[in-house]
Amino acid sequence: MRTIAIANQKGGCGKTTVSINLAACLAREGRRTLLVDMDPQGHCALGLAVPEDQIELSIAEVLRSASLNGQAAPAERVDLVRSIWQITANFDLTPATTSLAAFEMEFGGRPDAEDFLAEVLSSVNDKYDFALIDCPPHIGLLTLNALAAASEVIIPVDTGYFSLQGLAKQIETVEAVRSRREQALEVRVLANLYDVRTKLGREILNELKRKFGSLMCSTFINFNTKLREGASFGQPITEYDPGSMGFRDFVRLARELIAAGGPDMIPTALLRQANSLADRADKLLATTRPLFGKNGVVRNDQPSTPEQIQQKIERIYGAQLTNEGVLFVAQAPGAQAVHLAGDFNNWSADATPMVSEKRDATFQALLPLAPGRYRYRYVVDGQWLNDPHNSYVEANPFGELNSVVEVS
């Protein structure tokens, strides 16, 4: 089970919207998903039409029971399963009610008070593929419980009325929890309420990518009134309007998370992707490497010298059309990581790693792109740059240059 906390101390940035709709979409992708509401406001129940007056056992009772360390009589024990409401196939909810508000006061002094939720969730480890935890809009014992239980955290960020300061603070808190507990906690920042039509929205998204680079989810969630309407009708977007942009965004997010494969698997998956890319690029380079003998005769049988290879590679810096796709070759001396971002990957700063197979200054990526016109930039250790080897550029709305490649 992958446990993902949805946290940000800033109110109204979309924690509950993300929790509900991501859970619904993970379930729709066939993943057994449990949503746990850790916010005494109880908005998950509200947004999923679970009537508050019929909730007999909520997460508060489950946590209280866990605090007794198994010393309660069996009949009085409140196991997590007793609190669960089935929402749709594969999608269960453990709701919260206002009774959770007393939790911080009640257990604030106990040294193990941050660990109750982790213990509770360990009892359903085999029953679910994902547990999502909706957090309240402040960093207290409830959020700390969620972070302690989680192996991943998604920080939704409002790109409409947003303060970078608040986000930096949230990430600091996550960092503090991470270093104190010595546990793996994969952090992802998710742009929400994105309105492509506003200059502010675009600028903030760009700023986020610049600042948080590989921490950003490739997917961002557009502002979509259907998401708000769905919540007011007590339905996730999968039920309220599967034709909406909100639905499309959340399906994309669910698939991105599934593909990422959990904290331990992310580096392996990336590595595999990078290696296969390197293999393909290497083959391609080999075929585009004409070796000329003394008399100008092509001789493919002799290995080229490192200098010769360097010469050939220099000739192909930039973006080249090949039979297998567009080969992007960048020169980035001393860089740790280079990524390719552009129209083709939603301007993601981390979806398309460029590979330095010889661990030198040359990074490459091969993309099979359909005919069309694509704008792109390189992200070199988090810094966005246009391709200096491609003179075909256009200005972007941020006063910088995008490189352009046309595939015919």
Ligand SMILES: Nc1ncnc2c1ncn2[C@@H]1O[C@H](COP(=O)(O)OP(=O)(O)OP(=O)(O)O)[C@@H](O)[C@H]1O
């Ligand atoms: N992408 C979106 N498009 C349109 N409306 C949205 C979107 N995301 C969130 N909203 C709306 O914004 C409001 C706040 O969202 P939500 O309740 O999910 O935030 P929250 O972070 O959980 O708030 P709190 O901090 O109070 O728990 C809600 O009315 C919700 O419907």
Ligand SMILES: [Mg+2]
């Ligand atoms: Mg909320």
